[in-house]
Amino acid sequence: MLSSAEPPPGASPANAEILVDGKPLGATAEGFRIPASHKSVSFRLGRSPEDETEGSRRVQFKLEGVDNGWRQLRSEMSLMVRFGDAAGDQVAQRIFVVEGISQGWRGSVESSAFTERRETVRVPPDSTFLTVAISSSGPPTAMGIYLVRGVKIFRNSPSGPELLFAAATDREGTDTNGWRRSGTRPSMAKMVHTSAGEAFCILDDDPNAHAEWNLPRAAAPKVQPGESLTVEWSEMYDIGTGSRFEVNYGRLNAGHYRFLTDVLDNHRQPAGRRAAARLRGPGALVEASSFLDQRVRRHRDSSLAGRPGDHPETHPATSRECRAGTLDRAGTPAHRARSAR
Incomplete structure:
Protein backbone atom coordinates (compact mmCIF):
# COMPACT_ATOMS: atom_id res chain seq x y z
CA MET A 1 0.00 0.00 0.00
CA LEU A 2 1.34 3.41 -0.92
CA SER A 3 1.25 5.84 1.94
CA SER A 4 2.57 9.20 3.06
CA ALA A 5 5.03 9.60 5.90
CA GLU A 6 3.47 12.72 7.34
CA PRO A 7 0.21 13.67 5.62
CA PRO A 8 -1.08 17.19 6.22
CA PRO A 9 -3.97 17.60 8.68
CA GLY A 10 -7.25 16.24 7.33
CA ALA A 11 -5.71 14.61 4.26
CA SER A 12 -4.29 11.26 3.26
CA PRO A 13 -2.67 10.06 0.04
CA ALA A 14 -4.63 8.16 -2.57
CA ASN A 15 -4.74 4.53 -1.51
CA ALA A 16 -2.88 2.38 -4.05
CA GLU A 17 -2.00 -1.29 -3.84
CA ILE A 18 0.42 -3.15 -6.12
CA LEU A 19 -0.94 -6.41 -7.53
CA VAL A 20 0.93 -9.10 -9.43
CA ASP A 21 -1.27 -11.53 -11.36
CA GLY A 22 -4.21 -10.30 -9.32
CA LYS A 23 -2.61 -10.86 -5.92
CA PRO A 24 -1.20 -8.19 -3.58
CA LEU A 25 2.57 -7.88 -3.82
CA GLY A 26 4.08 -8.57 -0.42
CA ALA A 27 7.16 -6.87 0.97
CA THR A 28 10.46 -8.59 1.67
CA ALA A 29 13.27 -7.38 3.91
CA GLU A 30 14.66 -5.52 0.89
CA GLY A 31 11.35 -4.11 -0.30
CA PHE A 32 9.09 -5.43 -3.08
CA ARG A 33 10.07 -7.69 -5.95
CA ILE A 34 8.17 -8.51 -9.15
CA PRO A 35 8.55 -12.23 -9.96
CA ALA A 36 10.22 -12.96 -13.28
CA SER A 37 7.34 -15.32 -14.11
CA HIS A 38 4.63 -12.68 -13.69
CA LYS A 39 1.96 -12.15 -16.36
CA SER A 40 0.64 -8.73 -15.29
CA VAL A 41 1.19 -5.88 -12.87
CA SER A 42 -1.76 -3.76 -11.79
CA PHE A 43 -2.57 -1.07 -9.25
CA ARG A 44 -5.70 -0.85 -7.14
CA LEU A 45 -6.53 2.77 -6.42
CA GLY A 46 -8.89 4.78 -4.24
CA ARG A 47 -11.50 3.78 -1.71
CA SER A 48 -15.03 2.51 -2.06
CA PRO A 49 -17.65 5.28 -1.58
CA GLU A 50 -18.78 3.68 1.68
CA ASP A 51 -15.29 4.08 3.14
CA GLU A 52 -14.66 7.62 1.86
CA THR A 53 -14.84 10.36 4.48
CA GLU A 54 -12.83 13.15 2.82
CA GLY A 55 -15.07 14.16 -0.09
CA SER A 56 -13.91 13.94 -3.69
CA ARG A 57 -11.67 10.98 -4.49
CA ARG A 58 -11.01 11.46 -8.17
CA VAL A 59 -7.51 10.12 -8.72
CA GLN A 60 -5.09 10.68 -11.57
CA PHE A 61 -2.16 8.34 -12.07
CA LYS A 62 0.79 7.55 -14.29
CA LEU A 63 3.43 4.86 -14.57
CA GLU A 64 6.63 6.61 -15.59
CA GLY A 65 8.34 4.55 -18.25
CA VAL A 66 4.96 3.63 -19.79
CA ASP A 67 2.52 6.56 -19.62
CA ASN A 68 3.37 9.82 -21.35
CA GLY A 69 1.30 11.88 -18.91
CA TRP A 70 -1.29 11.82 -16.16
CA ARG A 71 -4.33 9.60 -16.74
CA GLN A 72 -7.76 9.24 -15.16
CA LEU A 73 -10.36 6.52 -15.21
CA ARG A 74 -13.11 8.17 -17.20
CA SER A 75 -16.78 8.17 -16.27
CA THR A 241 -14.74 8.30 -11.30
CA GLY A 242 -14.70 8.69 -7.54
CA SER A 243 -14.47 5.09 -6.42
CA ARG A 244 -12.07 2.19 -6.07
CA PHE A 245 -10.75 0.81 -9.36
CA GLU A 246 -7.83 -1.06 -10.88
CA VAL A 247 -5.53 -0.24 -13.78
CA ASN A 248 -3.66 -3.11 -15.39
CA TYR A 249 -0.38 -2.63 -17.28
CA GLY A 250 0.10 -6.23 -18.36
CA ARG A 251 3.58 -7.73 -18.24
CA LEU A 252 6.38 -5.25 -17.53
CA ASN A 253 9.73 -5.63 -19.24
CA ALA A 254 12.95 -5.36 -17.27
CA GLY A 255 13.54 -1.73 -16.35
CA HIS A 256 12.89 0.98 -13.81
CA TYR A 257 9.45 2.51 -13.22
CA ARG A 258 7.77 4.89 -10.83
CA PHE A 259 4.02 4.84 -10.22
CA LEU A 260 2.45 8.15 -9.13
CA THR A 261 -1.02 8.93 -7.87
CA ASP A 262 -2.57 12.31 -7.17
CA VAL A 263 -5.97 13.00 -5.59
CA LEU A 264 -7.94 15.72 -7.39
CA ASP A 265 -10.60 18.10 -6.15
CA ASN A 266 -13.83 18.50 -8.12
CA HIS A 267 -12.22 21.09 -10.39
CA ARG A 268 -9.53 18.58 -11.40
CA GLN A 269 -6.87 20.40 -9.41
CA PRO A 270 -4.39 18.49 -7.19
CA ALA A 271 -5.68 18.32 -3.63
CA GLY A 272 -2.23 17.93 -2.06
CA ARG A 273 -2.47 14.17 -1.55
CA ARG A 274 0.16 12.63 -3.80
CA ALA A 275 1.96 9.30 -3.44
CA ALA A 276 4.64 7.44 -5.40
CA ALA A 277 6.26 4.01 -5.62
CA ARG A 278 9.47 3.02 -7.41
CA LEU A 279 9.40 -0.27 -9.29
CA ARG A 280 12.03 -2.30 -11.08
CA GLY A 281 11.21 -4.90 -13.68
CA PRO A 282 10.78 -8.68 -13.28
CA GLY A 283 12.85 -10.16 -10.48
CA ALA A 284 14.12 -6.76 -9.31
CA LEU A 285 13.42 -4.61 -6.31
CA VAL A 286 10.29 -2.50 -6.01
CA GLU A 287 10.98 0.46 -3.74
CA ALA A 288 7.82 1.85 -2.13
CA SER A 289 7.95 5.49 -1.11
CA SER A 290 5.81 8.62 -1.01
CA PHE A 291 6.13 12.38 -1.11
CA LEU A 292 4.11 15.38 0.00
CA ASP A 293 5.67 18.19 -2.00
CA GLN A 294 8.46 19.02 -4.42
CA ARG A 295 10.98 19.50 -1.61
CA VAL A 296 10.64 15.89 -0.53
CA ARG A 297 10.77 14.77 -4.14
CA ARG A 298 13.94 16.74 -4.89
CA HIS A 299 15.59 15.39 -1.76
CA ARG A 300 14.75 11.83 -2.69
CA ASP A 301 15.78 12.18 -6.33
CA SER A 302 19.09 13.77 -5.37
CA SER A 303 19.80 10.94 -2.94
CA LEU A 304 19.30 8.44 -5.78
CA ALA A 305 21.46 10.32 -8.29
CA GLY A 306 24.28 8.27 -9.70
CA ARG A 307 22.85 4.85 -8.91
CA PRO A 308 22.88 2.51 -11.90
CA GLY A 309 19.46 1.49 -13.17
CA ASP A 310 17.59 4.35 -11.49
CA HIS A 311 16.47 6.02 -14.71
CA PRO A 312 13.22 4.97 -16.40
CA GLU A 313 13.33 3.09 -19.67
CA THR A 314 10.52 3.55 -22.15
CA HIS A 315 9.19 0.20 -23.32
CA PRO A 316 6.08 -1.30 -24.87
CA ALA A 317 3.43 -2.51 -22.46
CA THR A 318 -0.20 -3.49 -22.60
CA SER A 319 -2.38 -0.91 -20.87
CA ARG A 320 -5.86 -1.78 -19.72
CA GLU A 321 -8.36 -0.01 -17.51
CA CYS A 322 -11.12 -1.50 -15.41
CA ARG A 323 -14.50 -0.08 -14.51
CA ALA A 324 -17.25 -2.03 -12.85
CA GLY A 325 -15.04 -5.12 -13.03
CA THR A 326 -14.53 -5.15 -16.83
CA LEU A 327 -11.15 -4.56 -18.49
CA ASP A 328 -10.72 -2.77 -21.79
CA ARG A 329 -7.39 -2.68 -23.63
CA ALA A 330 -8.05 0.61 -25.38
CA GLY A 331 -8.49 2.50 -22.12
CA THR A 332 -12.24 2.89 -22.75
CA PRO A 333 -14.69 1.09 -20.45
CA ALA A 334 -15.92 -2.11 -22.04
CA HIS A 335 -19.50 -1.35 -21.07
CA ARG A 336 -21.48 1.65 -19.89
CA ALA A 337 -24.06 1.47 -17.10
CA ARG A 338 -26.80 3.84 -18.14
CA SER A 339 -29.46 3.09 -15.55
CA ALA A 340 -30.36 5.81 -13.07
CA ARG A 341 -29.02 5.42 -9.58
Missing part, protein backbone atom coordinates in the same frame (compact mmCIF):
# COMPACT_ATOMS: atom_id res chain seq x y z
CA GLU A 76 -19.93 9.55 -17.85
CA MET A 77 -23.00 11.74 -17.52
CA SER A 78 -25.74 12.29 -20.08
CA LEU A 79 -28.46 14.30 -21.73
CA MET A 80 -31.62 12.22 -22.11
CA VAL A 81 -34.69 12.60 -24.30
CA ARG A 82 -37.63 10.77 -22.72
CA PHE A 83 -40.91 9.92 -24.43
CA GLY A 84 -44.25 9.50 -22.62
CA ASP A 85 -47.74 8.31 -23.52
CA ALA A 86 -51.17 9.78 -22.89
CA ALA A 87 -51.26 8.23 -19.41
CA GLY A 88 -48.02 9.98 -18.48
CA ASP A 89 -45.94 6.80 -18.47
CA GLN A 90 -42.48 6.78 -19.99
CA VAL A 91 -42.39 4.53 -23.04
CA ALA A 92 -38.82 5.09 -24.27
CA GLN A 93 -35.73 7.25 -23.92
CA ARG A 94 -32.61 8.12 -25.86
CA ILE A 95 -29.43 8.62 -23.84
CA PHE A 96 -26.66 10.82 -25.22
CA VAL A 97 -23.57 10.07 -23.18
CA VAL A 98 -20.65 12.38 -22.43
CA GLU A 99 -17.48 10.80 -21.11
CA GLY A 100 -14.13 12.00 -19.86
CA ILE A 101 -13.11 15.53 -20.87
CA SER A 102 -14.71 17.63 -23.62
CA GLN A 103 -12.62 18.99 -26.46
CA GLY A 104 -12.95 22.61 -25.31
CA TRP A 105 -12.27 22.00 -21.61
CA ARG A 106 -9.31 24.02 -20.32
CA GLY A 107 -9.46 23.39 -16.57
CA SER A 108 -12.24 25.81 -15.57
CA VAL A 109 -15.60 27.04 -16.78
CA GLU A 110 -14.22 30.53 -17.34
CA SER A 111 -11.42 29.39 -19.65
CA SER A 112 -13.29 26.61 -21.48
CA ALA A 113 -15.40 26.58 -24.64
CA PHE A 114 -18.65 24.81 -25.41
CA THR A 115 -18.82 22.10 -28.05
CA GLU A 116 -21.92 21.99 -30.25
CA ARG A 117 -23.80 18.73 -30.62
CA ARG A 118 -26.66 17.57 -32.85
CA GLU A 119 -28.55 14.27 -32.68
CA THR A 120 -31.52 12.84 -34.58
CA VAL A 121 -34.25 10.79 -32.87
CA ARG A 122 -37.36 9.01 -34.12
CA VAL A 123 -40.50 9.32 -31.98
CA PRO A 124 -41.43 5.79 -30.82
CA PRO A 125 -44.93 4.26 -30.93
CA ASP A 126 -47.53 5.42 -28.35
CA SER A 127 -45.61 8.64 -27.62
CA THR A 128 -47.58 11.87 -27.15
CA PHE A 129 -44.93 14.12 -25.55
CA LEU A 130 -41.23 14.29 -24.79
CA THR A 131 -39.17 15.63 -21.90
CA VAL A 132 -35.45 16.29 -21.51
CA ALA A 133 -33.11 15.55 -18.59
CA ILE A 134 -29.48 16.50 -17.91
CA SER A 135 -28.11 14.00 -15.42
CA SER A 136 -25.08 12.61 -13.61
CA SER A 137 -26.84 9.25 -13.25
CA GLY A 138 -25.31 6.19 -14.88
CA PRO A 139 -22.21 4.80 -13.14
CA PRO A 140 -22.96 5.45 -9.46
CA THR A 141 -19.50 6.89 -8.84
CA ALA A 142 -19.38 9.46 -11.67
CA MET A 143 -18.02 12.79 -10.41
CA GLY A 144 -17.19 16.07 -12.08
CA ILE A 145 -18.92 18.85 -13.99
CA TYR A 146 -21.30 18.86 -16.95
CA LEU A 147 -22.67 22.08 -18.48
CA VAL A 148 -25.40 22.33 -21.12
CA ARG A 149 -26.92 25.35 -22.82
CA GLY A 150 -28.95 26.18 -25.91
CA VAL A 151 -31.15 23.06 -25.95
CA LYS A 152 -33.41 23.14 -29.03
CA ILE A 153 -35.64 20.49 -30.61
CA PHE A 154 -36.75 20.68 -34.24
CA ARG A 155 -39.37 18.68 -36.10
CA ASN A 156 -37.95 17.55 -39.43
CA SER A 157 -40.50 18.12 -42.22
CA PRO A 158 -40.35 18.21 -46.04
CA SER A 159 -40.51 22.00 -45.92
CA GLY A 160 -37.59 22.23 -43.52
CA PRO A 161 -36.97 22.07 -39.76
CA GLU A 162 -39.72 23.47 -37.50
CA LEU A 163 -38.75 24.64 -34.00
CA LEU A 164 -40.61 22.50 -31.49
CA PHE A 165 -38.88 23.53 -28.26
CA ALA A 166 -36.15 25.91 -27.04
CA ALA A 167 -34.82 26.13 -23.48
CA ALA A 168 -34.23 29.68 -22.26
CA THR A 169 -32.41 30.16 -18.96
CA ASP A 170 -32.34 33.23 -16.73
CA ARG A 171 -30.02 34.60 -14.04
CA GLU A 172 -32.21 33.56 -11.12
CA GLY A 173 -31.47 29.87 -11.49
CA THR A 174 -34.80 28.82 -13.00
CA ASP A 175 -35.92 28.36 -16.56
CA THR A 176 -38.78 30.07 -18.36
CA ASN A 177 -39.92 26.65 -19.60
CA GLY A 178 -40.16 25.26 -16.06
CA TRP A 179 -37.09 23.07 -15.63
CA ARG A 180 -36.76 21.50 -12.17
CA ARG A 181 -33.94 20.03 -10.09
CA SER A 182 -34.17 16.39 -9.02
CA GLY A 183 -32.03 13.37 -8.14
CA THR A 184 -30.74 12.03 -4.84
CA ARG A 185 -28.88 15.34 -4.27
CA PRO A 186 -30.78 18.02 -6.25
CA SER A 187 -28.51 20.78 -4.88
CA MET A 188 -25.75 19.58 -7.23
CA ALA A 189 -27.90 20.83 -10.14
CA LYS A 190 -27.02 24.51 -10.58
CA MET A 191 -27.21 27.44 -12.97
CA VAL A 192 -23.80 28.78 -14.00
CA HIS A 193 -22.86 31.99 -15.79
CA THR A 194 -20.42 31.47 -18.67
CA SER A 195 -18.98 33.74 -21.33
CA ALA A 196 -21.57 32.29 -23.71
CA GLY A 197 -24.48 32.91 -21.32
CA GLU A 198 -26.32 31.03 -18.60
CA ALA A 199 -26.01 27.23 -18.59
CA PHE A 200 -27.49 24.25 -16.81
CA CYS A 201 -24.79 22.64 -14.67
CA ILE A 202 -24.38 19.38 -12.81
CA LEU A 203 -21.50 19.72 -10.32
CA ASP A 204 -21.34 16.22 -8.89
CA ASP A 205 -18.96 15.94 -5.93
CA ASP A 206 -20.61 12.91 -4.31
CA PRO A 207 -19.76 9.35 -5.45
CA ASN A 208 -22.90 8.09 -3.71
CA ALA A 209 -25.44 10.46 -5.30
CA HIS A 210 -26.58 12.08 -8.54
CA ALA A 211 -28.44 15.18 -9.66
CA GLU A 212 -30.63 16.10 -12.62
CA TRP A 213 -32.17 19.03 -14.43
CA ASN A 214 -35.60 17.91 -15.71
CA LEU A 215 -38.13 19.42 -18.08
CA PRO A 216 -41.48 18.45 -16.46
CA ARG A 217 -44.47 17.15 -18.38
CA ALA A 218 -46.36 20.42 -17.95
CA ALA A 219 -43.79 22.14 -20.16
CA ALA A 220 -43.19 19.18 -22.49
CA PRO A 221 -43.75 19.62 -26.25
CA LYS A 222 -46.27 17.37 -28.02
CA VAL A 223 -45.06 14.81 -30.55
CA GLN A 224 -46.48 12.20 -32.92
CA PRO A 225 -45.22 8.62 -33.31
CA GLY A 226 -42.91 8.22 -36.28
CA GLU A 227 -41.81 11.86 -36.42
CA SER A 228 -38.13 12.62 -36.99
CA LEU A 229 -36.68 15.14 -34.54
CA THR A 230 -33.33 16.90 -34.32
CA VAL A 231 -31.98 17.78 -30.87
CA GLU A 232 -29.28 20.46 -30.62
CA TRP A 233 -27.31 21.74 -27.65
CA SER A 234 -23.86 22.94 -26.55
CA GLU A 235 -21.87 21.23 -23.80
CA MET A 236 -18.63 21.16 -21.84
CA TYR A 237 -17.55 18.63 -19.24
CA ASP A 238 -14.82 17.09 -17.13
CA ILE A 239 -15.94 13.76 -15.67
CA GLY A 240 -14.07 11.04 -13.79
